[in-house]
Amino acid sequence: MITIKDVAREAGVSVATVSRVLNENGYVGEETKKKVLKAMNSLNYSPNEVARSLYKRESKLIGLLLPDITNPFFPQLARGIEDTVNQSGYRLLLGNSDEELEKELDYIQTFVQNNVVGMISATNHVDQNIYDALQIPLVLLDRTTDQYPSVYSDGREGGRLAARTLVDKGARRVTLMKGPAHVKPAQDRFKGAVDVLSDADIDFSVLATTSYSFEDAKGWAEELFQKYPNTDGVIASNDIVGIAIIHEALRLGKRIPEDLQIIGYDDIPQSSLSYPPLSTIRQPAYEMGQAAAELLLQTIKKEPGIETKIEMPVEFIERDTTRKE
Amino acid sequence: MITIKDVAREAGVSVATVSRVLNENGYVGEETKKKVLKAMNSLNYSPNEVARSLYKRESKLIGLLLPDITNPFFPQLARGIEDTVNQSGYRLLLGNSDEELEKELDYIQTFVQNNVVGMISATNHVDQNIYDALQIPLVLLDRTTDQYPSVYSDGREGGRLAARTLVDKGARRVTLMKGPAHVKPAQDRFKGAVDVLSDADIDFSVLATTSYSFEDAKGWAEELFQKYPNTDGVIASNDIVGIAIIHEALRLGKRIPEDLQIIGYDDIPQSSLSYPPLSTIRQPAYEMGQAAAELLLQTIKKEPGIETKIEMPVEFIERDTTRKE
DNA sequence: AAGTTATGTGTAACCGGTTACACATAACAG
DNA sequence: CTGTTATGTGTAACCGGTTACACATAACTT
Numbered sequence: 218m219i220t221i222k223d224v225a226r227e228a229g230v231s232v233a234t235v236s237r238v239l240n241e242n243g244y245v246g247e248e249t250k251k252k253v254l255k256a257m258n259s260l261n262y263s264p265n266e267v268a269r270s271l272y273k274r275e276s277k278l279i280g281l282l283l284p285d286i287t288n289p290f291f292p293q294l295a296r297g298i299e300d301t302v303n304q305s306g307y308r309l310l311l312g313n314s315d316e317e318l319e320k321e322l323d324y325i326q327t328f329v330q331n332n333v334v335g336m337i338s339a340t341n342h343v344d345q346n347i348y349d350a351l352q353i354p355l356v357l358l359d360r361t362t363d364q365y366p367s368v369y370s371d372g373r374e375g376g377r378l379a380a381r382t383l384v385d386k387g388a389r390r391v392t393l394m395k396g397p398a399h400v401k402p403a404q405d406r407f408k409g410a411v412d413v414l415s416d417a418d419i420d421f422s423v424l425a426t427t428s429y430s431f432e433d434a435k436g437w438a439e440e441l442f443q444k445y446p447n448t449d450g451v452i453a454s455n456d457i458v459g460i461a462i463i464h465e466a467l468r469l470g471k472r473i474p475e476d477l478q479i480i481g482y483d484d485i486p487q488s489s490l491s492y493p494p495l496s497t498i499r500q501p502a503y504e505m506g507q508a509a510a511e512l513l514l515q516t517i518k519k520e521p522g523i524e525t526k527i528e529m530p531v532e533f534i535e536r537d538t539t540r541k542e
Numbered sequence: 543m544i545t546i547k548d549v550a551r552e553a554g555v556s557v558a559t560v561s562r563v564l565n566e567n568g569y570v571g572e573e574t575k576k577k578v579l580k581a582m583n584s585l586n587y588s589p590n591e592v593a594r595s596l597y598k599r600e601s602k603l604i605g606l607l608l609p610d611i612t613n614p615f616f617p618q619l620a621r622g623i624e625d626t627v628n629q630s631g632y633r634l635l636l637g638n639s640d641e642e643l644e645k646e647l648d649y650i651q652t653f654v655q656n657n658v659v660g661m662i663s664a665t666n667h668v669d670q671n672i673y674d675a676l677q678i679p680l681v682l683l684d685r686t687t688d689q690y691p692s693v694y695s696d697g698r699e700g701g702r703l704a705a706r707t708l709v710d711k712g713a714r715r716v717t718l719m720k721g722p723a724h725v726k727p728a729q730d731r732f733k734g735a736v737d738v739l740s741d742a743d744i745d746f747s748v749l750a751t752t753s754y755s756f757e758d759a760k761g762w763a764e765e766l767f768q769k770y771p772n773t774d775g776v777i778a779s780n781d782i783v784g785i786a787i788i789h790e791a792l793r794l795g796k797r798i799p800e801d802l803q804i805i806g807y808d809d810i811p812q813s814s815l816s817y818p819p820l821s822t823i824r825q826p827a828y829e830m831g832q833a834a835a836e837l838l839l840q841t842i843k844k845e846p847g848i849e850t851k852i853e854m855p856v857e858f859i860e861r862d863t864t865r866k867e
Numbered sequence: 868a869a870g871t872t873a874t875g876t877g878t879a880a881c882c883g884g885t886t887a888c889a890c891a892t893a894a895c896a897g
Numbered sequence: 898c899t900g901t902t903a904t905g906t907g908t909a910a911c912c913g914g915t916t917a918c919a920c921a922t923a924a925c926t927t
Contacts, residue, residue, distance in 0.1 A: 220914080230876075234876060235914095236914070243875085245874095264913085266655035266914095267657050267914085268596055269914055271596050271884085274883095278656075287618060289614060291617075295636075299636070299637075308635060310636075311606075311620075311635075313621065313624060431812065461815050487812050490760065491816065491817075492817060545882090546883065558909095560884095562905095567886095589884070592884085595884090595912095596911095596913065
C-alpha cells in the first residue's frame with residue numbers, strides 16, 4: 218500500500234506538504250505542487266480514507282437504512298439517494314432492517330462506529346427514541362416526525378385521492394385494503410381513504426393485510442375475493458398487492474375495469490407492464506430519494522434556513538384498471 | 543464520544559487491558575475483566591471501527607458492486623449477500639455501476655480506500671484487468687472468469703432449456719431476444735438458445751435489445767410484434783421483457799399460450815403475479831447471493847481447498863405462458 | 868530601513884484503537 | 898529452594914492521514 222510517506226519521500230517534501238496538495242489548502246509553492254502531483258501520479262497514490270476519517274471523526278459514508286430492498290419501491294429510493302450523494306463524493310452503507318428493532322439498532326451502531334457523516338432512515342421505529350442521542354445528521358424518508366428533517370409523500374391525501382377516484386368512477390362496493398399496522402405511511406393512506414369513503418353514499422369493507430411481501434400478495438388477493446366476492450372496486454395497499462389482485466380477478470373471470478376497478482399505490486415500474494396496466498397513486502420514489510439526499514447534504518453543510526419537511530406530491534396515474542369517462 | 547481511554551479511566555486500568563477484554567485475547571484477570579465490563583456498560587461504550595480498521599488495515603466492510611439495484615433481479619442477490627455476511631459481523635458498502643467502467647473504477651477505489659475485507663462484483667468489466675492489482679479477496683457474481691472465484695448460473699444451459707422447452711411445446715416460428723451485448727450472461731443464454739434452435743426444424747429470428755430497463759421493455763415488445771407479427775414463441779431476454787411482451791400481446795388480442803408462447807428468464811418475484819403467470823427459466827438469485835457471500839467469507843478466512851467456481855442450477859418454471867401437455 | 872504581513876515548508880501531536888515488549892508476581896518442577 | 902513457565906498488567910509505538918505551531922524567507926508598508 219502506497220502511503221503519504223512514500224509520496225513525500227518520492228517528491229522530497231514532508232507529509233504535511235503532500236497533505237496540503239491533496240486537500241488544496243494551506244500554502245504550497247507552485248513548483249512543489251508539481252513535484253508532489255508527479256510523485257502521486259507515478260506511485261499511483263490513493264489516500265487512505267480510514268486514516269482521514271479517524272482524525273476528522275467523520276467519514277465520507279452515509280448510512281442508509283431500509284425496511285427491505287426487495288420491495289420494489291425501495292430500489293428506486295436507493296438510487297435517487299445514491300446518485301445524489303455520489304455527486305458530493307459520499308458513498309452508501311446499506312442496511313435492511315426488515316422492520317425489526319434489533320436489526321435497526323445494530324445498523325445504527327455500525328453507522329456510528331464507522332463515523333458516517335449522516336444517515337437516512339426509511340424504517341419505523343423512529344418513535345422509539347433510538348436516534349435521539351446521536352450527534353449525526355439524520356433524514357427520515359417515507360415517514361415523518363416533528364423531531365427530524367424528513368421527506369415523505371402525503372399519505373393521507375394519497376388515500377383520499379384513491380378513494381375519491383374510485384367513487385367518482387362509479388365503484389359502489391369498495392374494498393379497502395389496510396397495510397401492515399406497524400407501517401406508518403400505510404396507516405395514513407388507510408385513514409385518508411376512510412375519510413372519503415365514510416362521507417360517500419357507498420358500502421365499503423376493510424381487509425387487513427400484515428405484510429407487503431410478494432409471497433403473501435397472492436394470498437391477500439385470494440382472501441379478498443373469498444370474503445368479498447361482489448366488490449366492484451379495490452383500493453390495494455400497494456402496487457404489488459394491486460398486481461396480485463389483477464391476477465386473481467382475471468383468474469376468476471372478472472372483467473377489469475367493467476366488473477372490478479382496482480387502484481394501487483406507489484407506482485412501481487412494473488405497474489405499467491401489467492395487463493391491464495394498473496391505475497395507481499404515484500409516489501415519486503426516485504425523486505424522494507434525491508430530495509432526502511439533498512436535504513441531508515444541506516444539513517451536513519449546516520446550510521441555514523433549510524426547509525426541513527419536504528412533502529412530495531401524490532398523483533393519480535390513470536391506466537386501465539379504472540374506468541375512463 | 544466515549545473512547546477506550548474513558549473506559550480505562552473508569553475501570554482504573556490501562557487501555558491495553560480494555561482492548562484485551564474487548565477482543566477476548568491475551569491474559570486478563572477475572573476481577574479486572576468484570577470491572578472493565580462494568581465500565582463499558584455504564585459508559586455505554588461502543589468501540590470505534592475506524593480506529594481498529596486503520597491499525598489492522600482491514601475493516602468489517604464488504605464492497606458490493608451491482609449493475610443496477612433497480613433491476614428486480616439484484617435486490618434478491620443483495621439480500622442473500624447481506625443476510626449471510628451479517629452473520630459474520632460484516633456490513634455492505636453498496637455501489638451501482640450502470641455498467642459504466644468509470645463508475646466501476648470509482649467504486650473499487652472507494653472500497654480500497656475504506657479497507658474493505660472483500661468485494662463482490664456483478665458487473666461486466668472484469669475482462670479489463672481492473673481487479674488484478676488489488677490484494678483484496680474478490681468474488682464474481684452472475685459472471686465468471688478463470689482468475690477469480692465466482693458464483694454463476696449456467697447461462698448456456700438456461701438458454702438451451704428455454705429453447706428446448708419452447709420447441710417441445712410446439713412453437714414453430716420462434717423469436718429469440720438477445721440481451722445487451724456487453725452483458726456476458728445474456729450472451730451465454732443467447733448462444734445456448736441458438737444451439738438448440740439451429741438444430742431444430744423450425745424457423746427463428748433474432749431481435750437484439752440493448753437494455754434491461756423497464757422504460758425500454760415496452761418498446762422492445764412493440765418492436766417484436768411489428769417485425770415478427772406471426773411469431774408463435776418468444777424467448778425473452780429476461781422476465782421484465784417477458785412481462786412487457788405479455789402485456790403487448792394481450793393488447794394486440796393474442797391468446798396466450800394458444801397463439802403465442804412466452805418464456806422469460808430469471809424468475810423475479812413479480813413473474814408469478816403477471817396474468818397469465820410467466821413461464822420462465824429460474825436463476826436462484828437469493829441463493830446465489832448467499833453462495834457468493836459464503837465463498838467470499840471462506841476466501842477471507844483463507845480456508846484451504848475451497849471450491850472456487852460455484853455453478854448454480856437453472857430450472858424451468860412452468861406457468862401459464864407455455865402450453866401444457 | 869525597519870516593521871508588518873503573506874507565503875512556503877517541516878516537525879510533531881493527534882485521532883482511537885491494537886499489540887510488542889517490559890516487568891511483576893504466581894504457580895509449578897525438580 | 899531455585900529455575901522455569903504461566904498469568905496479569907502497563908507503557909509506548911504504530912496504523913496513515915490532518916493540522917497546530919514554529920520558523921524562514923519574500924513581499925509590502927510607511
